[in-house]
Amino acid sequence: MNILLLGSGGRESAFAWKISQSPLLSQLFIAPGNAGTGAYGKNVNIKPTDFAAVKDFVLKNSVNLVLVGPEEPLVKGIHDYFLADSALKDIPVIGPQESGAMLEGSKNFSKAFMRRHFIPTAASASFTLNSLSEGLSYLETHKFPVVLKADGLAAGKGVLICQTLEEAQTELIAMLQDAKFGEASNMVVIEEFLTGIELSVFVLTDGHSYKILPEAKDYKRIGEGDTGLNTGGMGSISPVPFADAAFMKKVEDQIVKPTISGLKLDQIPYKGFIFIGLMNTDGEPYVIEYNVRMGDPETESVMPRIESDFVELLLGVANENLHEKELVVSPKTAATVMLVASGYPGEYMKGKAITGLDNIRDSQVFQAGTVLEDGLVKTAGGRVLAITSLQDTMFDAVQQAVTDAGRVYYDGRYFRTDIGFDLL
Structure with a gap:
């Protein structure tokens, strides 16, 4: 089957890497992609919010399924656009319709939703x-x-x-x-203001049944020891040690189940990912926010731990038989270290040549803010590369990811060396 993946970041790189391993895949297209995604499929120069261009491409290239990476096309109604078009309506879109995307598109809407369905939140x-x-x-x-x-x-x-x-x-x-x-x-x-430890829980749903994907913890602050300005994420760890079976049962019973049933009660159709940002406050989970897509850089830690065929799971969402699909998760730990550009999260440098990507030993490189120019991979965003290592222990995973991050160079390169230290 032919799949179109919308987006260009590290999350989409991890998706593309995982999708490319499926025997069900004929051809993968990534719009617009980055300098790294071309290794897993074909990059297409289309903006994810240019719905007319997406339609044209989907029909000309016999695309059988569309996976939406970022939130903006979902909040702007790409799924509704497909359903309203007679030529597109039978092509499944993984990502909620506009009504469901309001969970991320409006904080007021999501707070009202949580109150209505008795979901613990601030x-x-x-x-x-x-x-x-x-x-x-x-x-x-x-x-x-x-x-x-x-x-x-x-x-x-x-x-x-x-x-x-x-x-x-x-x-x-x-x-x-x-x-x-x-x-x-x-x-x-x-x-x-809630105090505690943050955690990201990811749910994949077909609107009826659901799978809870591997959880992760991300690190937002730019500086070592969680200091300095907030960023889009400087790294992540999966699994999270404090998210044991007892805690995750509370999450499922108090948050996941009421969220899925609440969407049904409110007659909000939902096919796709629900990212639940949680706070663990004295062993009790509270929802900080919903997102309607996977997180970044958490996806770069979650995808390597999923051993099942990811395309099978996406088809389960599309065909509303997700309950029949098997989700197999590795017991190993994935650690992701994000390499960023000088100046980030403020004004940052672009166009710097990246070297050393071939030196990575025992980690996976997920490119994010990169572009291919004159045969060279160059920086093009604030968050440039995600380096993920999957190892038997968290210590080994963090050590390997940090070591491999040090093998890559570009002018102004910066990364944190303490991702996961608070959990060790």
């Missing part, structure tokens, strides 16, 4: 410019720190943790009145 209230004065008064009654979240998609930048009342009120005004995050902060969710 207490919150939402405000717009019209209710700014109420929001400022509400903050006066709140304990600190407090979390301010832009309601819409803000490219991972719309969440602020404020330590004082003055800071929180200043930021609320900046978000609602001064459009600090553009349209994304037309509404702001003010949320209680």
